[in-house]
Amino acid sequence: MDEVIVKRLDIKRFNALAAQSRSPAAAYMSEELEWYADDSEVVLGIVLRDTVDDDFVGILLGRDEGDRFRAFDVQASIETLEEARTWVQGGIRWHASTGNTAFPQGDETKGLDLFTPVVSIAKQHPFFSKLSREDSFIPAKTIINELMPHFVDVDGNFIEQFQSSGFDARLWELYLNTYFNEEQLFFDREHHAPDFLVEKYGHKVAVEAVIVGRKNENPALLLQKEPKLLHPSEIAEKHKNEMPIKFGSPLYSKLKKEYWMLEHVKDNPLVFAIADFHDDQSMQWSSNALINYLYGVKHEFTRDKDGKLIISALKIEKHQEGDKVIPSGYFFQPDAENISAVLFSATGTISKFNRIGRQAGFGPDNIIMHRFGTCHDHDPNASLPKQFAYQVTTDSNETWSEGLSMFHNPNAKHPVPEVLFPSIAHHYFDNGQIISHLPEFHPYSSMTINMKIAP
Template sequence: MMTIDLFTPVVAPDRQHPVYQMLMHPPNAPERAVIANWADGFQDRDGKFVQEFQMTFESGFWELYLHAALKEWNLPVDMRHHAPDFLIGGRQPFGIEATIAAPAQGGKPAYGYSAKDIPDDFTQFNIESTLRICNSFDGKVKRYRKYYKSLPHMADMPFVIAIASFDRPLAHFASLRPILAAIYGIYHDEAMTPKDATTVLSYNVSAAPKTETVDIDVGLFCDDTYADVSAVFYSSLVTWGKLRALATNPTAQQIFTTFHPNAESVEPQVRHIKKINYSEHLMDGLCVLHNPFAKQPLSKDLFSHPRIMQATIASDGELIIDAPNDFLLARMVQVFVEQGMGFKHSQLTPKE
């Protein structure tokens, strides 16, 4: 099988995505090697993937990550069909369509952020991220109902929507809050949690305000409206930071700050680790959110892995989460560039 060539430019430089251009810089060869590993066995079925990867980057980057995750799960991928994005064989076949939560029209992209983009109001930040996730979900559901479900190879087969967040600068700061609100109608509200609380305040939500007069329904898996969607895959951490984390580059002057659940406090566990000592798994930060109303539910055993989170809603409405104690909630990377007699902190352009 011919290996897909992602790094020979096929579009003019002025049409290349800024993150792709940065990826092509010689010092980023270790990061390119990570993507090349993800792409091993991937097929450009319509002959457009390489061009779109170089021009738009994020959606193709997410597809390549999913391809790698499916290999990690040992789930066989049937590449004979052009749609949906992945057709999974094995003991319980299902289809996957990948999408990203993209910026609203006129919104800032996920790359090229600065300190000015750090949100003042995280509640509003989370609401807007939730709306973008719902928008992406809705678009793929409509596509499935109009087209995918009528394909012969998709007949009576479970359907999964895989969503990654690239909807704004620093989108990864939102962590799991938007997806849990969008899918299960549960919002964890750190802003309203008292400082002396032992658990984060959470409550049920049924809609998010798009404008002063328009609300968008959330809690997409709280009834049978979307019973034809079996699950959602989600990550906010398949970013440039994931490449930095997985790249074999022991001399890199990088410090990883990571956030993890803390059973003893409402404050997360925070770790600061130099690159030479840092370890992150491909699957860290990945979630599988099951639809309790699915007509064709997927077995949790299919996705069993010690580094991921799986979630569903019990019959009494309780959110059931199965995740490692050190599940990766968020990650930031500081990079230091040698300059003169010492090191200078460098602000990266793509989101971490």
């Protein structure tokens, strides 16, 4: 019998394999220190410090009947770190040497298989086809396959929609689910609406996912279209009316659903999480239009005689495109006081799944991935974002939260406690000005280039 090799795992690799199994309650009483696996990653191990008793714990995890990594052996009250490390490594060697690849837990629940086709090729969304077949998306496909055994399909049609016309909306929902898990929130997915009910520190928040969708066009033509690069003047023009109306339509429709009347939502914050998929790469430039529409103001930047930045807020009354007219200031409309905040990201796309999969070590070595974009400049006198660029490798440290912004409603009946979402950007409206609490690195937009190197 070959000797079992135990290797040290990077936290990013461990999280890609098993983060969905981690209970949010663990953070209250323990601190993870080290992560291990056998060479084939059949058995995983964690060394923790018990922060209550100040001793150590070892945990072994293996795949259950539903292909989820779950704990099947635990040793507590270990006196030293070295003893805990020895117990974990020894346990990995023993269990991996048995040849077992599954560790049943009496739970026959199977996860979702997103990539076995359930719709005809003619009806498959072209981006699903790319994701499921192209080598350059193997990192994303691999990490999604690790996520799906844990995902709860409340409506029962997630697979069919992900493979066809609902690809964008379902990808956004999957992204949000993964972010909430990273934020170590407790989930309640027993209800059909809203999409999520998350809880921590005695607070509950309901979240409904919504997108700005594509026009009714032939999906087969999407991959044949050349992405249109807009001039800054074209973007500025779209920000005035076209994009606020595009954001306003789904947000207004969701407002009319009156989710706050549901018993499981009543008296709790309600958040709409929106992403812009109306056109390829449109989310790269549309976020300012959302801000203008939510608060009913636009901001102009000038400098005084000393070069100091001066920000002026100008009120917007309405947005009009052709015969369609909507009032500006979503948070100031009737019933909008029941909406606590709007969550938005320009980076919750398949490229994020691909990058996080890549930094976890998934995908062939001949795929080279480069990311570039703009991020917040924390210089208080800066009027433009900074640029960034890097190659995505196992040394990268992107998080699911990176790029998310929560825009808080100044009139909310039930404000969202920022402590529940500490990893993201938070924006507040005060006397016509937006006050932002931003992470050290906060990207506004980015693009990812995949290159396949010929052997």
